[in-house]
Amino acid sequence: MVPGAFAGPPAISRFSVANMDRKVLPGTDFYRYANGAWLHKTSIPDDQVTWSPTTELTERNLALLKGLVEEAAADRAERTPIERQVGDCYAAAMDEKRIEELAAKPIAPDLEKIAALAAKADLAKLLADFHERGVGGLFSDSVGADEKHSDVYAYNLSQGGLGLPDRDYYLDPKFAKERTAYRAHFLRTHALLGTAKADAEKEAKAVLAIETALAKGSRKLEDTTDPIENYHRLTLEELRALTPSFDWDVYLAGSHAAKLESVVVGQPEFFQALEKALGAFSIEDWQAYLRWHLLISASPLLHEALVQESFSFFGTELNGQPKLDARWKRSIRKVDAAVGESLGQLYTAKYFPPGTGEKAAEMVKNVEAVFRERLAKVPWMTEATRQEATKKFSRFTAKIGAPAHPRDYSGIEIRRDDFYGNMERASVWESRREMARIGQPVDRAEWGMTAPTVNAYFNPTLNEIVFPAGILQPPFFDPEMDDAVNYGATAATIGHEMTHGYDNDGRKYDAEGNLRDWWTPKDVAEFDARTKKLVTQFNAYAPLKGLRVNGKLTLAENIADLGGLSIAYEALERALGNDPEKRKPIDGLTPEQRFFISYAQSWASKARPAYLRQSLTTDVHAPDEIRGYAPLLNLQEFYDAFGIKKGAPLWRAKELRAVIW
Secondary structure, three states, X not given: OOOOOOOOOOOOOOOOHHHOOOXXXXXXXXXXXXXXHHHHHOOOOOOOOEEOHHHHHHHHHHHHHHHHHHHHHOOOOOOOHHHHHHHHHHHHHHOHHHHHHHOOHHHHHHHHHHXXXXXXXXXXXXXXXXXXXXXXXXXXXXXXXXXOEEEEEEEEEEOOOOOOOOOHHHHOHHHHHHHHHHHHHHHHHHHHHOOOHHHHHHHHHHHHHHHHHHHHOOOOHHHHOOOOOOOEEEEHHHHHHHOOOOOHHHHHHHOOOOOOOEEEEOOHXXXXXXXXXXXXXXXXXXXXXXXXXXXXXXXXXXXXXXXXXXXXXXXXXXXOOOOOOOHHHHHHHHHHHHHHHHHHHHHHHHHOOOOHHHHHHHHHHHXXXXXXXXXXXXXXXXXXXXXXXXXXXXXXXXXXXXXXXXXXXXXXOOOOOOHHHHHHHHXXXXXXXXXXXXXXXXXXXOOOOOOOOOOOEEEOOOOEEEEEHHHOOOOOOOOOOOHHXXXXXXXXXXXXXXXXXXXXXXXXXXXXXXXXXXXXHHHXXXXXXXXHHHHHHHHOOOOEOOEOOOOOOOHHHHHHHHHHHHHHHHHHHHHHHHOHHHHOOEOOEOXXXXXXXXXXXXXXXXXXXXXXXXXXHHOOOOOXXXXXXXXXXXXXXXHHHHOOOOOOOOOOOHHHOOOOO
């Protein structure tokens, strides 16, 4: 049996008026009115960077999964193949004695390969091998539905190759402290490998110079979100001409890519910068760079000294997390990354009650009905664009719970004594599975999240929303609560994901999921004028002194929050109209008030300043606290529910409010 017997999950967290602070006026500080008592009594655990209903539920799910994986890891003859796969993967990740004995030996062959590089022309072959096994470097690549031909898979190339979270960490003066800490982390890591100090100093200088050159060639994050501006189809000849110093034929062959005639490049200028870097830096510099990116990828999978050193920088320095979370939590996340749909089968069999999916599907239909009617009558849209918008909505689908046909991982060799090897082999298996699909029909049944995940998403090329089983439980979906609470949390999230199909990026995909300009110029101008109000609103928020929300970067999520909230509110009003008995106040609050309070409570959050600092640069979402109240300020229904009048601190003049969907 794996050490650490299952002690049971934490208690279920639910919507509660006890989390409120009714001494605060709703029109003065609604977020604290809804969450004040929760904020007062809540502290962030040492192994977390933020604490919220989402993280709380994630921790509960991890506890549930702990019981499942420990049972699966018990070496008994009657285990099913899936239990054996999941259990052995977990047991290997938990075998600290074996991992400590091996120390850095698992990466010794790769270090030898790097040392054996004779010329820059050999980079492509080694990089293909590294990318297959989950080691990053130089650029990023992926396989996904072609955004202009969404029925087939395309091969995509995009900027990457950085060790720090974003280009700004290399170029912006405000991140000078982080750059200094990064270099110190580099030297400490190499010291653990026994690298001579002078050699490590030389390598640090080379790596920072290469990464800074790549950062200078990278687009700002907000400029990578527009799908049209980041879609450039190139023939292989054009790709070779873009970076002639990199042997793409060798790389693609080494990556086991299916035969292809073209690639989709997100940021061509980045690959021009890469070409310059390939010429400017020596083979010794590139060896130093590859060694470092191997260490970044491998350190969390190796012995405790490297694990803790990696955490000291990426966890504590960049995010402010005081303590590394328990090995069993990290091990479950590795199992989820390696064989997640097998883990999901064990999870849903025990923790996704019958009928939950059907109840969620019913709420989806209620929200759909409102959205469909909104599209039919939104006053600012011309008829030509409206017809295309409604056509797109008619093709909309939803996935709820878990995949109907979970992935078969039987081709991955999982060993109880080889944690590092398990992760490598799982990465290779997934990479080759994806690369073999280039040019093949898209699998519309596939999921992008595993069943235990506490999240949801919209897929623009499939025109679908996906709600894993992990999020369909309290406090987000609670059958024991009244409609107002569920519509404020769950329906608003459903509406959020639907609205993504019509946000500033999602609106550029048509009914078939293809990037196509189907809007009239008049509608584009009208849409942009309305969304500009959201950009202005969010640009004004400064959750940390001197650091503001980037309204352009977060625009798509802010549009989705506003749309989801507005649509969910109307769906609630329809439900209340069909059953007047549900209009009775509860805890002295009307259904409308409970709806808005529930929404705000779903975004209750505390975050460490270092984590906030990074997320304001690298996250397309605004901080949770701001998401918990800012969208409400655009809705007259919110002001009416609480009797908030002009002159109240939160009052937003009608001409400043964004009204989109």
